[in-house]
Amino acid sequence: MxxxxxxxxxxxxxxxxxxxxxxxxxxxxxxxxxxxxxxxxxxxxxxxxxxxxxxxxxxxxxxxxxxxxxxxxxxxxxxxxxxxxxxxxxxxxxxxxxxxxxxxxxxxxxxxxxxxxxxxxxxxxxxxxxxxxxxxxxxxxxxxxxxxxxxxxxxxxxxxxxxxxxxxxxxxxxxxxxxxxxxxxxxxxxxxxxxxxxxxxxxxxxxRRPRSPDDCEDLVESITDNLMWTVLLQPETGRLYTPAGRRWIFPQPRAAPDTDTPRPDARAGPPEPDDWTIFGWDTFFNALLLATVSGELAWSTLLAGLDTRYPNGNVPNWRSRRCGTPDRSQPPVGSFAALRLYRIHPDRDALATAYPGLLAWCDWWVADKDGRPRREGLTPGLLSWGSDTVLVPPPEQVPEWELGASGHQRAAWESGQDDLPLWDDVEWDRKRQVLAMSAVDLCSYRALDLACLSRIARILGDGRTARRLDAMYHRLTETMNRTLWDEAAGLYLDELPCGRSQRVAASHFLPLTAGIPSRRRARRMAGVLRDPARFWGDWVLPTISRDDPAFADQQYWRGSIWPPMNYLVLQGLRRYGFDDLASDLAWKGARMFLADRRRTGFCRENFDARTGRGCGQRFQSWGPLFALGALELTPAPRPRPPRPRRPDPR
Incomplete structure (x- = not known):
């Protein structure tokens, strides 16, 4: 029960x-x-x-x-x-x-x-x-x-x-x-x-609850309390999962699946919420957050996310019981989350259950589509965000805000950075159904996915697949280093038909997370990150450079500070040994998050990069990633010996 x-x-x-x-x-x-x-x-x-x-x-x-x-x-x-x-x-x-x-x-x-x-x-x-x-x-x-x-x-x-x-x-x-x-x-x-x-x-x-280490404020408590109150039930399966937040359950479609016949319970007025909604990359971050309090719930959440995938392997942008996004995915961080979760709560059976879905999703990005890899960028071997137009659900099957969405907008949704100013400058390639670019962020996610999935394959004894994934990783990193690195900028930059874009985002530091740059290039990137005119300051990490014309918007991904980007960039800094910079980034984010939580009681979706004030949804599941990033830099939480339960007061 x-x-x-x-x-x-x-x-x-x-x-x-x-x-x-x-x-x-x-x-x-x-x-x-x-x-x-x-x-x-x-x-x-x-x-x-x-x-x-x-x-x-x-x-x-x-x-x-x-x-x-x-x-x-x-x-x-x-x-x-x-x-x-x-x-x-x-x-x-x-x-x-x-x-x-x-x-x-x-x-x-x-x-x-x-x-x-x-x-x-x-x-x-x-x-x-x-x-x-x-x-x-x-x-x-x-x-x-x-x-x-x-x-x-x-x-x-x-x-x-x-x-x-x-x-x-x-x-x-x-x-x-x-x-x-x-x-x-x-x-x-x-x-x-x-x-x-x-x-x-x-x-x-x-x-007996997990506690933060001494002098580390309430890092663990802020994670466990918020995440445990976000765990919900998929009623038709009885499985527990974790949505992006309790307000992120999308409405039921206006017609039953595979038909344009209105649902018998469709009435005038707001539609009833669907039974559940799972977002692609949110659910994998949620699994890492839940790992601080329950390995069982963490694995359940991760597997529920993988089970949203379509028969072609796509783990969608979002999926509900009655509708979803078969045309597009979201950043492929599932293998990264599964590998980290396995190291914290080593459940070989759960990892083996996740493996086929992770592998199918990995292959989906480059599967053949009209003679080319599905999400191929401008340069062969690189990638771009997109949307498979033929798979877009009919109007009766999508929420109102997705009605009439362009291919460009659907591709932006796939990126997870829905309105990032960098997409403003990119054309939609109608024929290939991708943004006309080679995207640094997607190439980095792809490299990280290949590397983590290769390690999972070796843990499970699948050496042949691990070698195939390793070869793909090395080809991708070589192409990125040859095509996307800009020596003058000290960063990897998006490739556009007219050359490299000079607009930069926090996601341009993701190559660090995937292990792509040399040590020398990594130091150049860290220098850009430290520049207070670009990214550094009291409130970090803004989604775009502070000198970008769109920074003042501070609306959604247009300049705000987001938990998943801070968390992923932090992993890259730690990977290259920038320990002091990593600690500064982690604790600036954690203290910003905890101060807002104490002031409002909320668990915010994103933060204003000028004031540190919380914005967006008030109870967002991945908000505590700020706290998790700092927690991972501290000693392990004090163990709590198991205590016998008190007898029922009968």
């Missing part, structure tokens, strides 16, 4: 998933003194603090500010609703503590439209029961609650409410039990022990 806040809108609630497409849910709502009800999507805008979350579900905590309006402009500060829950074997206790007047509500529902429903056995006594795939489950509620009208009558969702009077702090408690014996009897019998149970669970997780 998977249990947790495993559906994207369920910041304040639980999913009980007994198997593929089988389960049931509980969620918390609140109606304030003016009659305004808060539920589901509202909670995203009201989170004041993302609390701890144990991978085994033994303790989790989330805090909300009930005084703010749920909108993009909200700035939660106070914690006036605290939600905690704790799992012990076949029981779960939930406690919601409210500190402002209104009505606290718990609602029994069916996530993702699952068919199982709660039934009120004894409304007066507060007992619900359900059969979930043949498994009996019961929920009991504190006697202070009363049955009440649910926020959406007619959907078969029972609800119980607790009045919160002015000046009071009120607690709603619930216990769910399933499995052997009488779940209803066990749930009701444990209600009186909920406070002791949850308080002990909190203290126990605080003792």
């Amino acid at each position: 998977h249990i947790g806040a495993l559906e994207a809108r369920r910041w304040a609630g639980l999913v009980f998933a007994s198997g593929p497409d089988r389960g049931i849910g509980l969620r918390v709502g609140f109606t304030d003194a003016d009659g305004r009800h808060r539920d589901l999507d509202d909670w995203h805008w009201m989170v004041s603090r993302v609390g701890p979350h144990a991978p085994d579900g033994s303790y989790a905590r989330m805090e909300f500010d009930l005084s703010v309006e749920p909108s993009q402009s909200s700035r939660p500060a106070a914690s006036t609703l605290i939600l905690e829950w704790s799992r012990r074997n076949d029981t779960v206790a939930l406690r919601a503590t409210a500190m402002v007047p209104g009505r606290l509500m718990v609602i029994g529902d069916a996530p993702w439209g699952w068919r199982d429903r709660w039934q009120e056995e004894t409304a007066a006594d507060g007992l619900w029961c359900a059969s979930v795939g043949g498994l009996e489950i019961a929920a009991a509620f504190s006697p202070e609650t009363r049955p009440c009208r649910p926020p959406q009558p007619g959907r078969g969702e029972p609800a119980r409410c607790l009045a919160v009077e002015p000046g009071d702090t009120s607690r709603l408690a619930a216990v769910a039990a399933w499995g052997a014996g009488s779940p209803a009897t066990r749930a009701a019998g444990l209600l009186g022990d909920v406070d002791t149970w949850i308080d002990n669970a909190r203290a126990d997780w605080d003792r």
Whole structure:
């Protein structure tokens, strides 16, 4: 049984998933003194603090500010609703503590439209029961609650409410039990022990959770808390995965797959979110972040990302249960993540499971397409971003913002740097369906992929494939050094039909990460990075040079600081022994991220390179890469010896 806040809108609630497409849910709502009800999507805008979350579900905590309006402009500060829950074997206790007047509500529902429903056995006594795939489950509620009208009558969702009077702090408690014996009897019998149970669970997780080394602020905590609260469920498989963020679940398509017939549930107004959405390179970085707290969840996330691939090997830009991007991919960092994950949590079976998908994706980039490698750049052997036009889904299958997107825009999306100013200067090659360039960043990703995948092949005993990958790596690096290096600039530069582009981005330091330059050239590149007129400063690393005309935009990839680019460039600096520069880059990023987190409670998507202020999505999964980069430069986190679990308070 998977249990947790495993559906994207369920910041304040639980999913009980007994198997593929089988389960049931509980969620918390609140109606304030003016009659305004808060539920589901509202909670995203009201989170004041993302609390701890144990991978085994033994303790989790989330805090909300009930005084703010749920909108993009909200700035939660106070914690006036605290939600905690704790799992012990076949029981779960939930406690919601409210500190402002209104009505606290718990609602029994069916996530993702699952068919199982709660039934009120004894409304007066507060007992619900359900059969979930043949498994009996019961929920009991504190006697202070009363049955009440649910926020959406007619959907078969029972609800119980607790009045919160002015000046009071009120607690709603619930216990769910399933499995052997009488779940209803066990749930009701444990209600009186909920406070002791949850308080002990909190203290126990605080003792045994991974901790940052001394004098290293809260690096580990900022990673584990944010990532654990981003782990969700793919309902049709029962697999756990990690999206780009809880707001990054794309809408269901307007028509069923492989048809232009409108979906039967399509109505006027905003479409319902699809069941899940996985982004290509985000998911592999998420796996590395999760490795700080759970190898099992890290491998699950990485494999879920690889399983989005299409039959031709493409791991797409994004994919949901009902739609995706078969025309384009994203930066191939999967082998890099898998190799690093294997070194941290060596699971040979998981690595062997990942290997065929990684190899198929590696081959996809250069597979034959009309007599040429799919993503071949201007110079044979180099690469460029693109989009296979014939594979673009029909309009009924794409989100509204992708309707009518040009090939140039789709290729920019493939790069992961959606609106990078460097793409402004590049033409779209309609015939070859690529940007008319040889891209330093894609060539570097490709080289890194080949090198890491070769090492994985050797670990798994596939020497023949390793030698093939090594040969491809050496040919690519030779071509890059011959064609893209610019001695005057001290960098590798993009190749355009008119010659080398003089615009430079943070991604032009990625050749360091892939081991492409000589030591002399690496020193030249480090000198450009240190130049405060170009890239260095109090807030680093901007996506484009500070002297670029587009730097002032500070919009998305137009000058902002992004976690994955900082993290990858940091790996390159460490590879070439620029330890002081690497340490400076790592800690500047980490302190910027942690200061914003302390100030706002958020886990930001990107940062303003002039002020260090957080921008973009407020809860983005890869935000803690800033912290991970610094953590990797510190001694290992203090080990926490395993402790026996406390007995159930029966």
